[in-house]
Amino acid sequence: MPRAQIKNEKQYQKLRDKGQSKEKAARIANASAGQGKKQVGHKGGKSPSYDDWKKDDLMKRAREIGIEGRSKMTKQQLVKALRNH
Template identity: 80%
Template sequence: MPRAQIKDEKKYQSLRDKGESKEKAARIANASASQGSKKVGRRGGKSPSYDDWSKDELMRRAREIGISGRSSMNKSELVKALRNH
């Protein structure tokens, strides 16, 4: 069933199938529907990968978005939790 806030349902589902979060998939699907995927694709990729962040930076970000159990996670677990949020 299509959601009213999602402008490009096919793009949204494709991104969700690839493991993107609901928020990120909706943001990309809506931006590409209104501006075109080529323009959106050129604009992306400005933030460094979580793999390049320090553990302290990952912990801070996990705290900001409310990931539970973060205090007992190692760096790779934090990266996975952040990507899945």
């Protein structure tokens, strides 16, 4: 049975399966139910692409989120690892 506070239960479950927190999954599922998935997807932040970051900044971010083996990675490997995380 769907939860009362979740407007798009199917999307909520997919997000939870991908590792999103309950709060974030609910926020995304409810926003897309009200505005449509395409509209919510375009909302995104204004952060520059990882390709535009300096390697030192990529290393710092990789350390923050716990990517292992980062010290031996090239810039492109760091970008790929951060995108896949």
